[in-house]
Amino acid sequence: MNMETPETLNFDQRTFITFRLAKLQNALNTQASKLLKRHGNVTLTEWRILIAISVSDMGQMADISRHSGFDKGQVSRGVKSLTKKGLVTSVADDEDARAQVLHVTPDGKAIIDAVLPHMLARTARIERDVGAESMKHFDRVLTLMEDAAKVEF
Amino acid sequence: MNMETPETLNFDQRTFITFRLAKLQNALNTQASKLLKRHGNVTLTEWRILIAISVSDMGQMADISRHSGFDKGQVSRGVKSLTKKGLVTSVADDEDARAQVLHVTPDGKAIIDAVLPHMLARTARIERDVGAESMKHFDRVLTLMEDAAKVEF
DNA sequence: CGCGCACTGTTGACCTGTCAACCGCACGGA
DNA sequence: TCCGTGCGGTTGACAGGTCAACAGTGCGCG
Numbered sequence: 001m002n003m004e005t006p007e008t009l010n011f012d013q014r015t016f017i018t019f020r021l022a023k024l025q026n027a028l029n030t031q032a033s034k035l036l037k038r039h040g041n042v043t044l045t046e047w048r049i050l051i052a053i054s055v056s057d058m059g060q061m062a063d064i065s066r067h068s069g070f071d072k073g074q075v076s077r078g079v080k081s082l083t084k085k086g087l088v089t090s091v092a093d094d095e096d097a098r099a100q101v102l103h104v105t106p107d108g109k110a111i112i113d114a115v116l117p118h119m120l121a122r123t124a125r126i127e128r129d130v131g132a133e134s135m136k137h138f139d140r141v142l143t144l145m146e147d148a149a150k151v152e153f
Numbered sequence: 154m155n156m157e158t159p160e161t162l163n164f165d166q167r168t169f170i171t172f173r174l175a176k177l178q179n180a181l182n183t184q185a186s187k188l189l190k191r192h193g194n195v196t197l198t199e200w201r202i203l204i205a206i207s208v209s210d211m212g213q214m215a216d217i218s219r220h221s222g223f224d225k226g227q228v229s230r231g232v233k234s235l236t237k238k239g240l241v242t243s244v245a246d247d248e249d250a251r252a253q254v255l256h257v258t259p260d261g262k263a264i265i266d267a268v269l270p271h272m273l274a275r276t277a278r279i280e281r282d283v284g285a286e287s288m289k290h291f292d293r294v295l296t297l298m299e300d301a302a303k304v305e306f
Numbered sequence: 307c308g309c310g311c312a313c314t315g316t317t318g319a320c321c322t323g324t325c326a327a328c329c330g331c332a333c334g335g336a
Numbered sequence: 337t338c339c340g341t342g343c344g345g346t347t348g349a350c351a352g353g354t355c356a357a358c359a360g361t362g363c364g365c366g
Contacts, residue, residue: 017276018181019201023222024295025178026353027302028171035306045322048172062344069176071324076346098331098344118306123170126301134294141283141291142177148279149180153188153271179323182352198352215314224354229315251314251361 035122040115042087047115049078053088053102054112060099087111188275193268195240200268202231206241206255207265213252240264 033044042050052068053059061079065072079102082088087108093099104112127135186197195203205221206212214232218225232255235241240261246252257265280288 017279018178018185019221020295021174021178021181022353024299024302025171025174027299028174030354031302031304031306032171038306043321060344065344069172072345073325073347074323076344080346093344096332096344100345122304122306125304126170126298129301130294130297134290134297137287137290138294141287142173144283144287145279146177146180148282149177149184151184151275151278153184153191153275175323196351213314218314225315226317226355227353229317233316246314249314249362253315 031122032119035118036115039118040111042085042111042115043081045074045078046082046085046087049075050082050087050104050108050112053079053082054104054108058101058103060093060101062099064102082108184275185272188271189268192271193264195238195264195268196234198227198231199235199238199240202228203235203240203257203261203265206232206235207257207261211254211256213246213249213254215252217255235261 029044032047036042036044036047040047048068049064049070052064052070056063056067059067061072061075064070065075068075070078079088079090079100083090085107087105089103089105090100091103093101130138182197185200189195189197189200193200201221202217202223205217205223209216209220214225214228217223218228221228223231232241232243232253236243238260240258242256242258243253244256246254283291
């Protein structure tokens with residue numbers, strides 16, 4: 001860690017990996033958002049929650065929250081807007097008065113069916129450009145960095 | 154790339170790379186923010202802008218904005234709070250009445266000196282955990298994905 | 307010269323994501 | 337049974353990032 005040499009020009013590469021990540025993540029989000037707006041008229045958040053509900057159908061918000069890592073408040077708001085759009089239903093659970101049972105409506109399914117192919121094509125395209133091999137590697141590194149992010153400084 | 158199998162359970166891995174990125178990026182940011190608060194009492198945004206100013210000393214906001222990829226509005230606000238903290242100065246440019254010339258004050262330098270070692274230790278730690286080899290690979294993949302993020306769908 | 311155009315920087319509006327406070331309910335132990 | 341603790345969900349507050357509108361200035365071209 002040569003504190004003498006002018007680190008100035010190394011900053012971008014050395015201390016800003018996270019910054020690059022942020023940019024990339026944002027670019028990908030923008031791309032996805034456009035896709036979603038064009039093909040399904042839903043926001044990225046709505047889409048993610050919609051998918052999460054679809055995966056664990058008849059689940060409740062806490063399930064979604066835990067499984068997807070979303071903030072429960074965010075899920076609550078997302079579900080609200082999704083129900084307003086008629087894409088999911090949210091009814092009180094018979095067995096637990098606190099819980100809401102979530103269900104994707106036919107309209108919701110329709111949007112998923114309409115959007116999913118494009119979404120898959122997109123990720124396929126990314127995988128193709130990057131290469132399956134590198135993709136696995138990337139995944140592994142992500143895991144390592146996730147762990148590294150937990151260390152205290 | 155089996156498009157047949159019930160995709161439902163593959164979502165997390167297949168369509169949510171970006172989501173994972175978001176999580177990782179956020180975890181890293183949280184880590185960095187804590188570090189910054191502890192050792193220099195600056196926010197992550199302030200830190201990034203401070204560094205950017207330090208790199209291109211005597212530059213103007215537009216330089217920072219272009220070079221770092223920050224929104225110019227964000228830079229403007231960041232500079233404002235940094236000047237309020239006395240870490241940078243922002244004076245009108247003699248040669249261009251539109252521009253502000255930015256300069257890191259001794260206090261700003263002091264904070265950089267205080268924080269930078271920890272910051273470097275952190276990235277070094279990450280690099281160590283991940284491995285230099287994988288890090289390079291990771292970098293390459295990032296570039297590829299940045300390109301992939303530009304494609305329209 | 308004078309005009310349009312591009313650029314600098316400021317500000318306001320908006321969206322996302324996070325955190326915390328809160329209410330109602332479930333559940334287990336005293 | 338009753339009470340404490342903890343969970344499910346809602347809501348408000350806040351920070352960060354993006355976009356757009358704007359005023360002021362520089363610059364080049366007719």
